[in-house]
Amino acid sequence: MAARTSRPxxxxxxxxxxxxxxVVVALLLVAALFPVYPGVRPLREGAIVARAIPAPRDLSYExxxxxxxxxxxxxxxxxxxxVLDTTVxxxxxxxxxxxxREVDKVRRDAALSASAKESALRVIPGTAISQEGAAALxxxxxxxxxxxxxxxxxxxxxxxxxAVAAHEVDQAKTRAAGFFSPSLSDPERAAAxxxxxxxxxxxxxxxxxxxxxxxxxARENTPPVVVSFTRGQPVVDAGDLVGPAAIEALDRLGVxxxxxxxxxxxxxxxxxxxxxxxxxxxxxxxxxxAGARRRLLFALLL
Numbered sequence: 001m002a003a004r005t006s007r008p009x010x011x012x013x014x015x016x017x018x019x020x021x022x023v024v025v026a027l028l029l030v031a032a033l034f035p036v037y038p039g040v041r042p043l044r045e046g047a048i049v050a051r052a053i054p055a056p057r058d059l060s061y062e063x064x065x066x067x068x069x070x071x072x073x074x075x076x077x078x079x080x081x082x083v084l085d086t087t088v089x090x091x092x093x094x095x096x097x098x099x100x101r102e103v104d105k106v107r108r109d110a111a112l113s114a115s116a117k118e119s120a121l122r123v124i125p126g127t128a129i130s131q132e133g134a135a136a137l138x139x140x141x142x143x144x145x146x147x148x149x150x151x152x153x154x155x156x157x158x159x160x161x162x163a164v165a166a167h168e169v170d171q172a173k174t175r176a177a178g179f180f181s182p183s184l185s186d187p188e189r190a191a192a193x194x195x196x197x198x199x200x201x202x203x204x205x206x207x208x209x210x211x212x213x214x215x216x217x218a219r220e221n222t223p224p225v226v227v228s229f230t231r232g233q234p235v236v237d238a239g240d241l242v243g244p245a246a247i248e249a250l251d252r253l254g255v256x257x258x259x260x261x262x263x264x265x266x267x268x269x270x271x272x273x274x275x276x277x278x279x280x281x282x283x284x285x286x287x288x289x290a291g292a293r294r295r296l297l298f299a300l301l302l
Contacts, residue, residue, distance in 0.1 A: 130194055
């Protein structure tokens with residue numbers, strides 16, 4: 001029987017280079033894995049989650065972000081507090097006097113023809129005088145003009161003496177038309193409506209301090225929002241857009257503070273060391289791993 005030949009031993013320098021090769025591979029693997037360690041790259045608001053992040057432990061906490069949101073919603077639901085603005089009536093009556101002076105000035109202008117007076121009357125600021133009303137105003141006698149102005153003052157003052165909400169202005173204008181004396185002719189009524197209608201506005205104003213006080217009370221009466229997670233429950237799922245509430249949850253769970261998770265780092269280092277040792281063994285070609293089949297199998301495992 002022929003003597004069995006043994007494989008010559010590999011020189012020590014070659015083996016030493018093989019082990020250094022394994023060390024380099026292990027270090028490269030650690031460097032490659034480092035950017036994906038949890039905690040190394042904290043998420044920021046507006047980012048897209050690449051992979052789901054589960055809760056590492058059970059946790060319940062009062063969410064400041066969610067509480068602020070629901071309290072703001074409760075405050076926004078409180079309507080503005082409106083009160084009667086007692087200065088509106090006097091301001092509008094003063095504006096009426098201005099309009100009446102301008103109308104009377106046009107009426108008294110002897111240099112204007114009847115049609116010119118009508119045109120001038122219809123463009124007086126703060127009025128909505130129709131063609132019929134302008135024609136009536138241009139031919140009123142002094143007595144009828146005096147009667148009409150007295151009616152206008154009385155009706156406007158009566159209309160604006162109480163509360164008129166913004167959505168009630170049209171109703172107030174309709175109601176004011178019913179206050180005119182039956183002695184007015186239809187053309188005179190048309191003129192009165194054109195002079196009076198733009199002056200009828202809301203008599204209410206927003207009471208900012210009371211509104212803010214009620215909204216503050218609504219915020220204070222809204223209980224805090226409690227958020228709970230169980231271990232393994234996804235805090236954010238893959239593809240989610242990271243918002244303030246998610247950032248708060250991750251921070252509370254301690255998985256978004258930028259700190260290294262040493263158990264994970266240690267596990268990755270051990271895996272890298274094993275892989276580096278395997279590469280060194282393959283490269284060294286020691287007898288325990290000699291043979292093409294064993295090397296191929298080991299390469300596939302790597």
